Amino acid sequence: MLAAAAGALGLTHSETPCRAVRSDARSALWLGPDERLLIGPDGAGEELAGLLQRALAELPHSLVEISHAQTAFEVTGAGAAAALNTGCPLDLDPASFPVDMCTRTVFAKAQIVLWRTGPETFRVETGRSFAPYVTKILALPAREPLP
Amino acid sequence: MLLIECPYCGVRPELEFVYGGQAHVARPGSPAECSDEQWVEFLYLRENSKGIHAERWRHTHGCGRFFNALRDTTNDHFLATYRVGETPPPAALERAAGPRP
Amino acid sequence: MSGTFRAPSGGRLDRSRPLHFRFDDRELTGFAGDTLASALLANGVHLLGRSFKYHRPRGVLGAGSEEPNALVTVRRDSARVTPNLRATQVELYDGLEAYSQNRWPSLGLDFGAVSGLLSPFIPAGFYYKTFMWPRQAWRRLYEPKIRAAAGLGRAPEQPDPDTYDNRFAHCDVLVVGAGPAGLAAAAAAAGSGARVILCDEQPEPGGSLLSDPSHSDAVIEGEPLDRWLASTVRMLASHPRVTLLTRTTAFGYFPHNLLGLNQRLSDHLGRPDRSQPRERQWQVRAKEVVLATGAIERPLVFPGNDRPGILLAAAARTYLNRYGALAGARAVLVTACDAAYQAALDLHRAGVSIEAIVDVRAGSADGALPEAARSAGLPIETQSTITGTSGRLRVRAVRVQKLDSSGVPAGPVRRIRCDLVLMSGGLTPSVHLFSQSRGKLAWDESLGAFLPAQAAERVRSAGACRGVFSLSAAVRDGTHAGLSAAQSAGLPVAASMPQLPPPESSAAGTLGVLPQPPGASAGKAFVDWQNDVTSRDLALAAREGFRSIEHVKRYTTTGMATDQGKTSNINALAIVARELDKAMPQVGLTTFRPPYTPVSFGSFAGFARGELFDPVRTTPMHDWAARNGAVFEDVGLWKRARYFPRPGEDMHAAVARECLAVRNHCGIFDGSTLGKIEVMGKDAATFMNRMYVNAWTSLAVGRCRYGILLRDDGFIYDDGVVARTADDRFHVTTTTGGAAGVLALMEDYRQTEWPDLNVWLTSTTEQWAVIAVQGPSARRVLEPLVDGIDISAAAMPHMSVSRGRICGVPMLLMRVSFTGELGFEVNVPADFGLAVWQAIHDAGRQHGITPYGTETMHVLRAEKGYIIIGQDTDGTVTPDDAGLSWTIGKSKPDFVGKRSLQRPAFASPYRKQLVGLLTRDAQHVLEEGAQVVPTRQRAAPEAAIGHVTSSYYSPSLGRSIALALVSAGRSRMGETLYVALPDGDIPVQVASPVFYDPQGSRLNG
Amino acid sequence: MQRFSGFSLLRRGLSGHRDWQPQWRKAQPKAAYDAVIVGGGGHGLGAAYYLAKEHGLTNVAVLEKGWIGGGNTGRNTTIIRSNYLRDESAALYDHALKMWEGLSQDLNYNVMFSQRGVMMLAHTVHDVQVFKRHVHANRANGVDNEWLTPEEAQAVCPLLQTDDIRYPVRGAAFQRRGGTARHDAVAWGYARGADALGVDIIENCEVTDIRRDGRGAVQALETTRGLIQARKVGVCAAGNTSVILRMAGVRLPLESYPLQALVSEPVKPIFPCVVMSNTIHAYISQSDKGELVIGAGTDAYTSYTQRGGLHVSSHALEAICELFPMFRRMRMLRNWGGIVDVSPDRSPIIARTPVPGLYVNCGWGTGGFKATPGSAHLFAWTIAHDKPHPINAPFTIERFREGRLIDEAAAAAVAH
Ligand SMILES: Cc1cc2nc3c(=O)[nH]c(=O)nc-3n(C[C@H](O)[C@H](O)[C@H](O)COP(=O)(O)OP(=O)(O)OC[C@H]3O[C@@H](n4cnc5c(N)ncnc54)[C@H](O)[C@@H]3O)c2cc1C
Ligand SMILES: NC(=O)c1ccc[n+]([C@@H]2O[C@H](COP(=O)([O-])OP(=O)(O)OC[C@H]3O[C@@H](n4cnc5c(N)ncnc54)[C@H](O)[C@@H]3O)[C@@H](O)[C@H]2O)c1
Ligand SMILES: Cc1cc2nc3c(=O)[nH]c(=O)nc-3n(C[C@H](O)[C@H](O)[C@H](O)COP(=O)(O)O)c2cc1C
Ligand SMILES: [Zn+2]
Secondary structure, eight states, X not given: OHHHHHHHHTOOOOOOTXXXXXXXXXXXXXXXXXXXXXXXXXXXXXXXXXXXXXXHXXXXXXXXXXXXXXXXXXXESTTXXXXXXXXXXXXXXXXXXXXXXXXXXXXXXXXXXXXEEETTEEEXXXXXXXXXXXXXXXXXXXXXXXX | OXXXXXXXXXXXXXXXXXXXXXXXXXXXXXXXXXXHHHHHHHHTOOOOOXXXXXXXXXXXXXTOOEEEEEEETTTTEEEEEEETTXXXXXXXXXXXXXXXX | OOOTTBOSSOSSOEEEEEEEEEETTEEEEEEETOBHHHHHHHTTOOOOEEOTTTOOEEOOOOSSTTOXXXXXXXXXXXXXXXXXXXXTTOBOOXXXXXXXXXXXXXXXXXXXXXXXXXXXXXXTTGGGTSSOSSHHHIIIIIHHHHHHHSOSBOOOOSOOOOOEEEEEEEEEEEEEOOSHHHHHHHHHHHHTTOOEEEEOSSSSTTGGGGGSOTTOOOEETTEEHHHXXXXXXXXXHHOTTEEEESSEEEEEEETTTEXXXXXXXXXXXXXXXXXXXXXXXXXXEEEEEEEOOOEEEOOOBOBTTTSTTEEEHHHHHHHHHHHOBOSOSEEEEEESSSTTHHHHHHHHHTTOEEEEEEEOSSSOOOSHHHHHHHHTTOOEEOSEEEEEEEOSSSOOEEEEEEXXXXXXXXXXXXXXXXXXXXXXXXXXXXXXXXXXXXXXEEEETTTTEEEEEEOSSSEEEOGGGGTOOSHHHHHHHHHHHHHHHHHHTTOOOOSXXXXXXXXXXXXXXXXXXXXXXXXXXXXXXXXETTTTEEHHHHXXXXXXXXXXXXXXXXXXXXXXXXXXXXXTHHHHHHHHHHHHTOOHHHHOOOOOOSOSSOEEHHHHHTTOSGGGTSOOBOOTTHHHHHHTTOEEEEETTEEEEXXXXXXXXXXXXXXXXXXXXXXXXXXXXXXXXXXXEEEESTTHHHHHHHHBSSOOTTOOTTBEEEEEEEOTTSSEXXXXXXXEEETTEEEEEEOTTTHHHHHHHHHHIIIIIOTTSOOEEEEOTTTEEEEEEESTTHHHHHGGGEESOOOSTTTSOSSEEEEEEETTEEEEEEEOOSSSSSEEEEEEEHHHHHHHHHHHHHHHGGGTEEEOOHHHHHHHHHHTXXXXXXXXXXXXXXXXTTTOGGGSOTTOSOOTTXXXXXXXXXXXXXXXXXXXXXXXXXXXXXXXXXXXXXXXXXXXXOOOSEEEEEEEEETTTTEEEEEEEEETGGGGTTOEEEEEETTEEEEEEEEOSOOSOTTOGGGGO | OOOOOHHHHHHHHHTTTTTOOOSSOOOOOOSEEEXXXXXXXXXXXXXXXXXXXXXXXXXXXXXXXXXXTOSGGGTSOOOBOOOOSSHHHHHHXXXXXXXXXXXXXXXXSOOOOBOOOEEEEEOSHHHHHHHHHHHHHHHHTTOOOEEEOHHHHHHHSTTOOOSSSSSOOOEEEEETTOBBOOHHHHHHHHHHHHHHTTOEEEOSOOEEEEEEOTTSOXXXXXXXXXXXXXXXXXXXXXXXXXXXXXXXXXOOSOEEEEEEEEEEOOBSXXXXXXXXXXXXXXXXXXXXXSOEEEEEEEOSSOOSSSOOOHHHHHHHHHHHHHHOGGGGGSEEEEEEEEEEEEOTTSOOEEEEOSSTTEEEEEXXXXXXXXXXXXXXXXXXXXXXXXXXXXXXXXXOSXXXXXXXXXOSSGGGXXXX
């Protein structure tokens, strides 16, 4: 099913846990063994849904749009990992959390999806009502970068 | 805050998990046919082991999957984690029986 | 101006930066680099505080975190007041204000000191034996007095304006302690490529090296001490893989190699940047831990050992070599080990007159250091003891006596005048963190110390904390630990592993009370300075049967003060062992617990305060509600609009208006916080059948049904409307507070009980903004805005669902009602929520549309007898109790909770059932939670037969209404019962819980 | 027994306190007792005391695997109150509360029962409903409990921040008769009292097995200090109950969780009562010695390690700092854990077991200290009469099978 979905979206299918696969504008994030978060350009929800519905019609699956449920933003810069580590308990060293690693995790008292899109860039997704909480914490002062 | 190895995602901090109680407590196939004793057993009676304990965790803030774990409740060391439906890995049980590092 | 006891040179001070500070009412001066303690000593101030119980004058005992005596309050402003700080750890800054504690009216003249006179009658545990008569006096007299006498400083009384920060970190090797061993370990680990964190509680790395004079002739790895220290620190500070944290205490060792670090960022600054946090808590998860926490010198226990001017020998050495402060002019050293001679030598070199070195050991003291002392001309008295001291606010003299061959004091007593007594009973390795990690300690008889033995975590100890005291060995030990830690962390180690040095038994000292003349009762010999526990208290405890060391601790309070017995526990243990005639390991230590030193609450709380205490969840329409005057209530993490008062309205007036608007015209309500779960897959209906009590197979696509979810124990867990949007798809709604729990419960059954089902669950709570439009005009309001759906009564009856568009955006429209009126719930993607709400509100103006909040919603639903989970149920209510048996799919073989409903207690006719209550006085609104009783005349107290769950004034009915859970309630229809209220019983009549429109005709409007 | 009083202190003070006797004997285990209590916490020692005092059963031993009072009795935040919701619970805890009021005099041991009042904060509309229900239910049962407005709450506890916080305080339920007591003194006082009546208190004596006769009735206990015969055995082992009951083949609906507490450095009196907040999970009072005594939550998982996670105590301190922002500069002095045995309805079991002669007192979870005298008293009654006292009659094991739960926690369920 997941392979078919990837195919329909023009993405390579990957079973590697906690890794994102991407093409130009679309990405699929492994969030669980039977769960992918598909991300497309803004407003592409219906288009993606259409593509997938056709491809998956005969296969057991669940496809649910959550583009309004989550807010995404980018944390970038030399201090990005340190700032995230104010609330996120994961090891964000590039060796442990390389580019294109993605996972659901926690940020203080919010759940987030964290995806390292570049050496010093992370995409953070969180429930829309949690976004102010997460961003306020990230914006607190005193965030000198870790060596 | 424990470190727990999710069988899908790897080692993660306890903050991402929710404890799910004792493992391998099967819900009776036909509850209607259970006696009150059998039903209370399923509902409430737990081993509460002091020592090796088979338990469930859910990687709620991760892959979302339930899985099983063997943990020594006298020191909170995990001996193994394994997927739902699997039996505890024998090696871990052996290790549990023998001397520990 | 530098103080009379300031050495002319030396130390790690910046003598070009004098700092002015204040202690009580004295203005004093020190230098940058001083601690409050060193600056006070340099000014000749030794009296720093009063003890806890006897109010004895006290000075400094140590020079670091082990200090039991010198506790002060530091005050920056009226809100930034911090009690109980150790003067030995308070770094001096310009303008520092510190105050002594536990004294009145002043430190020099303290009335509390009368308790010293009473001391014969207030031994350990005295309060358990008295103050019991007369009984009332405990409350009014004794207890307040005891409380007032206890406690040290005063707690701050204004909110703390400072901020605190939190950080998670990971590393291959965490090294705690930056003394020679820790530095060597960190350097070795970093050299192997490991990611290293090195922390030390002190302001600069170096540990005991900082207390060595700069001209010391010792070398490390061929370099003079200070050069090695400087270059190693420079290397570590600039190493990209090393994080060097000073002023950072590893305060706790938690399971799975998690260490808590407390980093103090600004307390040492004269003018801190207020935008920066005061402290940061690090939670470090280390693959491997190296503990290089050093050792603490043991004081000696002898009568009068607590006077100001009596210090640990190493502390006096630190004051001199590190801070250029002389602790006195005429010193007596009392020692039980060679190492302490170094202190006498250093002080002698600095011009302090060494009046005597009293060595309690039997031998001739012929080690290198004693020899050096001898050749420096210092008077050494071996095989001697100290039997007392004198001096009021400062030590003035000591009494010394020779020991006979059996170790008992005999012969003449020599009185030696002095203003400084240095003491050393040997070193106690700091095994706190190792022990916290649940590592096992082993007693080393020859060293007279507990040492780390069996580790329970991935940890090793190095240097003085495992009994390796000599410098070169400690460095070697550190290097070994660093390399092997890196190796265990999985790094290839190139360097060759040095040999592991053994613990050094030659450093053994003495434990327990120094030999005293038989029968002597001269003064108190303190074991725990801060809690005023004497050797006699310990003996008393043993005599009274407190034989476990844990009992002794609790009965005498030894080791329970703010220093947690860093200097006292081992002496206490030795004394108890002797009293009980047991070996040390048989008695054992008390349990080490976090924190290593006290840690501020604020650093645990971090940024979690106010709006960051918990996320504040708001709906897409929140700002509109706020702008329109809504009063919000907290429901879980959500803010929900409770009512929308107009000027001059209180809640009741607003709610009455909102209720009538809905009943007569139309209301608009933000239901976005309701939980929503998309249940999808070809087995979705099967899954729903098994989870909910209802029958779902028969629910046609496009229809909705009110669902009830039980736990397997048979009690109602949650409820909500479920819409079937496709054959394989259900849109499930839950209560606001229940959303996460319901999803978790469903996932549990899905994954672990029925993994074979093809069904998946997705939370869509936040995907949808939900706008309830309720009231007779609801259809008229919506009609012009809706596209693609015929919302006429015929085409879209009550409990139906349809997809279409509203205001041009996609919509899931449900015709449902929690008010009893014609109603719709408009679900639109959240980003459009506000615009659609606004549009509906605008369109509804001509129909009298009124925004209403949760309070009105509650009244409206109560009029209809609809329950609120958690208000009309409390986790012990079954569907039948709530009058909801009709929801149960009768032919289903099973669903979650079904079997429990057959348990004996569930068949009782006396179960509490949901009924309506009508007060005889229609205007009387009952109190929620009030108890229902069967008769008015009763011998109080009598068991209630139920309670009021919901109670409101119903504006539509013009009377009060109430829902209640009443034993056998449904069989009591029409009966008069009473509701017990403080000002009398209120008669009520049992009625149907449906007060308004019982036929439900309005729903179908 | 040497009487304790101000006078005795004075008299012995003059002779250097040399002639105080042990407060309880270091008894050697005898081969047989009429009744044995397993577990030397407050409940066990108290049960032995009342067996001897009220039921004339003096050939009794208390077996404690470590040192008496070293279990949860020595680890708890000592909050005492009786304003429970369910009638059965209120009766049980109020029975205890009444006994607390005379306990120091009864034992001739000052347990420092301090009726400072216990305040339970309501932060949400739902909390208000729940606590008002408590107030009404208690009043109907003759248990004191009153409703305070936020202003009234602040008048009782001036440090309390009721506004400008994440969950403003909407009121509080206040039980003036509630308070705290000196935990250790409870264990020692009962031990001394029981010992004086002839009870043997045997420390360092761990029960390792239970022997039964042909009928299945209790016959003897195997211990680390030898075999001890007894026909009546009462188990008061808190977190370890499951382990002991399993020795007799009895399984109980219990799970053992770590629960943490912590104290601050001692300060002069500043905190006049006990404040509890269930919604944001914090409990705080100030002890006679001056420490702020703070309760944290349980860890999520079962464990016997008597410690817990850092995040759990941090969470409690967050809540304390939110309610009392001046305490951010106070410092934690010590943090520890205990093991609490939690039953499915959060109510205790004080009952006979299916094994004749075996009785159990357990399931107190996070709140059994307050019940100590009452529970001990009723348990002794139950053992002596081989049937429950009316007050503990509802607290059986069978209630779980029958579905007759006494659910205190359920009432706090959050919703809507
Ligand atoms: C952190 C914390 C805070 C708490 N706060 C409160 C509070 O504020 N208010 C309140 O009312 N309650 C509180 N409690 C709960 C309360 O402490 C307990 O319910 C109560 O003290 C239990 O007393 P007990 O005598 O039953 O058990 P314990 O005092 O635990 O005694 C049981 C004894 O049994 C012994 N034992 C176990 N196994 C064996 C064996 N095999 N052989 C021999 N002996 C054995 C143990 O060593 C132990 O000494 C708290 C608990 C904790 C841990
Ligand atoms: N008191 C003394 O004078 C004394 C005692 C023992 C050893 N020594 C000397 O020290 C050398 C051994 O060096 P070492 O490196 O083992 O010990 P050390 O005493 O030099 O260093 C230990 C360091 O650990 C720090 N520390 C302790 N606990 C800590 C915690 N929980 N968090 C953060 N920091 C903490 C201390 O502040 C200190 O800087 C030898 O040369 C020996 O002669 C001196
Ligand atoms: C109400 C109460 C107050 C306490 N006050 C102190 C205290 O002032 N100082 C201290 O060191 N420990 C204090 N403790 C904690 C004990 O030292 C100890 O941690 C606790 O009894 C658990 O035992 P353990 O840590 O030895 O396992 C207190 C404990 C309780 C229950
Ligand atoms: Zn996972």
